[in-house]
Amino acid sequence: MKSKFVWIGLVLMLAAVFSACAPAAPQTVEVTRIVEGTPVVQVVEVTAAPVKEEAKVFRVAIVMPSSITDAAFSQSMYEGLKVIQAEMGGESMMEIAYSEGMFNVPDAAAALRDYASQGYDLVIAHGSQYGTSLQQVAPDFPETSFAWGTSLDTFQKDGIENVFAYQAEAQEGGYVLGVLAALMSQSGVLGVCGPVEAGDAKLYVDGFKAGALATKPDVKVAVTYTGSFSDVSLMAAAAETHMAAGADFLTGSSQSVVGAIGVAKDKKGYWLGTQWDQTSLAPEAVMASQVYDWTGVIKDMIESRQAGVLGGKAYTLTFKNGGLVIKYNDKIEVPADVKAAVDAAIDGIQKGEIDPLAVQ
Amino acid sequence: MGDLFTLPVLIGILYSGIRLATPYLYAAIGETFVQRSGVLNLGVEGMMLMGAYVGFLVGMKTGNLWLGLGAAALTGLLMGVFMAVISVTLQAQQGISGIGLHLFGLGLSSLLFKMTLGGVESIRGFAPIKIPLLGDLPIIGEAMFNHSLLVYGAFLLVPVSNFILNRTTFGLKVRAVGQNPQAADSVGVNVTWIRYITLMIGGALSGIAGASLSIALINLFQENMTNGMGFIAVALVYFGGWRPYGVLVGALIFSFVNAFQLWIQVKGINLPSDIAVMLPYILTIVALAFSVQRAKQPTALTKPFERGEA
Numbered sequence: 001m002k003s004k005f006v007w008i009g010l011v012l013m014l015a016a017v018f019s020a021c022a023p024a025a026p027q028t029v030e031v032t033r034i035v036e037g038t039p040v041v042q043v044v045e046v047t048a049a050p051v052k053e054e055a056k057v058f059r060v061a062i063v064m065p066s067s068i069t070d071a072a073f074s075q076s077m078y079e080g081l082k083v084i085q086a087e088m089g090g091e092s093m094m095e096i097a098y099s100e101g102m103f104n105v106p107d108a109a110a111a112l113r114d115y116a117s118q119g120y121d122l123v124i125a126h127g128s129q130y131g132t133s134l135q136q137v138a139p140d141f142p143e144t145s146f147a148w149g150t151s152l153d154t155f156q157k158d159g160i161e162n163v164f165a166y167q168a169e170a171q172e173g174g175y176v177l178g179v180l181a182a183l184m185s186q187s188g189v190l191g192v193c194g195p196v197e198a199g200d201a202k203l204y205v206d207g208f209k210a211g212a213l214a215t216k217p218d219v220k221v222a223v224t225y226t227g228s229f230s231d232v233s234l235m236a237a238a239a240e241t242h243m244a245a246g247a248d249f250l251t252g253s254s255q256s257v258v259g260a261i262g263v264a265k266d267k268k269g270y271w272l273g274t275q276w277d278q279t280s281l282a283p284e285a286v287m288a289s290q291v292y293d294w295t296g297v298i299k300d301m302i303e304s305r306q307a308g309v310l311g312g313k314a315y316t317l318t319f320k321n322g323g324l325v326i327k328y329n330d331k332i333e334v335p336a337d338v339k340a341a342v343d344a345a346i347d348g349i350q351k352g353e354i355d356p357l358a359v360q
Numbered sequence: 361m362g363d364l365f366t367l368p369v370l371i372g373i374l375y376s377g378i379r380l381a382t383p384y385l386y387a388a389i390g391e392t393f394v395q396r397s398g399v400l401n402l403g404v405e406g407m408m409l410m411g412a413y414v415g416f417l418v419g420m421k422t423g424n425l426w427l428g429l430g431a432a433a434l435t436g437l438l439m440g441v442f443m444a445v446i447s448v449t450l451q452a453q454q455g456i457s458g459i460g461l462h463l464f465g466l467g468l469s470s471l472l473f474k475m476t477l478g479g480v481e482s483i484r485g486f487a488p489i490k491i492p493l494l495g496d497l498p499i500i501g502e503a504m505f506n507h508s509l510l511v512y513g514a515f516l517l518v519p520v521s522n523f524i525l526n527r528t529t530f531g532l533k534v535r536a537v538g539q540n541p542q543a544a545d546s547v548g549v550n551v552t553w554i555r556y557i558t559l560m561i562g563g564a565l566s567g568i569a570g571a572s573l574s575i576a577l578i579n580l581f582q583e584n585m586t587n588g589m590g591f592i593a594v595a596l597v598y599f600g601g602w603r604p605y606g607v608l609v610g611a612l613i614f615s616f617v618n619a620f621q622l623w624i625q626v627k628g629i630n631l632p633s634d635i636a637v638m639l640p641y642i643l644t645i646v647a648l649a650f651s652v653q654r655a656k657q658p659t660a661l662t663k664p665f666e667r668g669e670a
Contacts, residue, residue: 225625232587237380245626265482
């Protein structure tokens with residue numbers, strides 16, 4: 001008995017579907033034709049559908065090792081994408097799909113492959129640990145553009161033509177913030193809370209040390225590494241240790257610095273941030289931050305792809321190209337002559353006169 | 361190397377080490393109860409994360425840190441019940457269900473954080489309280505007796521839990537259920553109920569462990585902020601021989617060496633940072649290898665109880 005109703009229902013459904021698919025009333029147009037030498041006007045049925053010139057939405061996917069709210073590495077790229085999305089005309093013109101918290105590299109590799117097979121135009125592997133995975137995925141999708149950061153390797157030597165690479169010259173901002181810290185420190189002791197001794201974290205730390213020592217050779221710069229990008233608890237302990245050793249200015253990199261910033265605030269020290277503007281985390285303690293502005297890189301990648309270049313370009317963020325910016329916290333007063341010294345350092349780096357990684 | 365073994369450094373190591381040990385103590389003692397009753401709960405990390413999040417959210421929204429702490433404990437307790445239903449009643453593979461609980465706690469805390477808070481912000485957490493006479497002692501005063509209530513609570517938990525496990529009827533039942541659940545059942549101990557209770561205790565303590573991070577020690581919440589602490593806490597239970605004092609020794613070794621290696625780096629001693637970071641783990645393993653007294657694992661650990669089955 002039940003199956004009879006199912007059949008009736010199916011038939012009714014099919015009828016509804018077919019009626020919706022019924023062709024619209026035919027369109028006609030008047031056409032002049034020559035029949036046996038004389039022009040004749042005939043009414044002709046239009047059968048072809050007009051071609052709509054539709055703007056194609058640009059689809060971007062990004063795989064990140066931490067959260068989009070990490071106030072550091074991942075957030076800087078995500079916010080950059082949102083800015084470009086707004087510039088292009090919103091979600092209808094640019095689609096952003098993201099996978100965050102992908103600290104497990106095999107999971108990230110699967111995500112990259114997934115996005116590529118779903119036909120995304122640009123797939124960003126935002127983490128230096130994703131390199132090997134990208135090397136395997138990119139050749140399988142020659143029509144897709146990939147991007148890898150932070151790195152300068154586009155795998156062109158392996159014959160791969162569809163991978164962009166990008167890196168932040170974090171040592172430039174590190175140097176400049178080192179100058180600032182050396183000039184502003186009352187105790188003459190600076191503490192650097194590093195995460196993992198690799199990538200743009202190491203570049204930043206080395207630059208900071210160089211900048212501080214170049215400004216005041218007798219300033220003490222202590223460096224610790226916690227061995228993790230996400231160990232907030234140990235980062236807080238590192239900050240405690242630095243301050244117990246006499247530091248009044250702290251700096252560091254990665255999303256785990258939120259722990260260190262809290263300690264700096266509680267113990268009345270100052271913090272200098274990198275990767276993102278960290279003022280909101282502790283307005284009374286954060287003096288300045290080096291901010292990564294990825295929008296120029298993203299724009300060029302999109303334009304290159306639309307021009308037919310699917311990869312092979314390497315980008316860096318520098319002061320010169322506007323990818324690195326120093327943002328001060330307005331609530332903390334920095335004397336004008338100190339700011340002038342900072343600007344001079346930025347200028348020197350832009351002109352190439354100062355090498356932020358020169359060994360002291 | 362000389363200025364590493366000075367008084368200020370010692371005080372610093374004591375201070376930081378005690379703070380670092382606090383969440384491990386709460387979580388590992390909770391897990392001691394659980395494992396003593398024969399259940400392996402690998403989901404401690406997920407419980408800690410949910411406890412950290414709920415404690416932070418409730419503490420921030422109500423302005424009452426004790427409410428936050430209570431909410432965190434309740435969350436952990438409920439997750440413990442959840443684990444008990446899966447592992448004790450439904451008798452699932454305990455290792456796997458624990459990992460599942462970890463991923464659940466990680467995912468849910470991250471999702472709820474994004475929905476309710478959106479970005480990292482800080483809270484005025486439990487403030488340090490100086491203990492009257494002891495806090496004035498010369499060196500150890502400022503290092504040991506100037507911490508928040510949650511830190512003191514973690515250390516007080518050790519003798520309390522030792523008392524409960526070894527000197528109360530309830531503790532006897534827990535140990536019996538973990539050693540020989542069939543025998544315990546035959547004398548009228550409700551094995552399932554005991555395991556539910558220990559998982560509730562373990563869950564509540566894990567929730568408090570997470571809250572100790574978000575509303576006392578670090579005073580903020582960030583996604584995945586525990587970063588594997590829960591798994592280290594489970595390892596500490598094994599290290600401590602399933603005894604609260606053993607767990608204390610393990611937590612202290614691990615935390616003090618961690619604080620020590622930071623000082624090694626700050627003093628600029630020529631040791632690669634990667635080796636410094638490894639030190640706590642290496643020394644804990646070495647200590648384990650040298651510990652002659654090897655306590656026996658609860659016989660029924662990880663084995664689901666089926667009444668009437670040998």
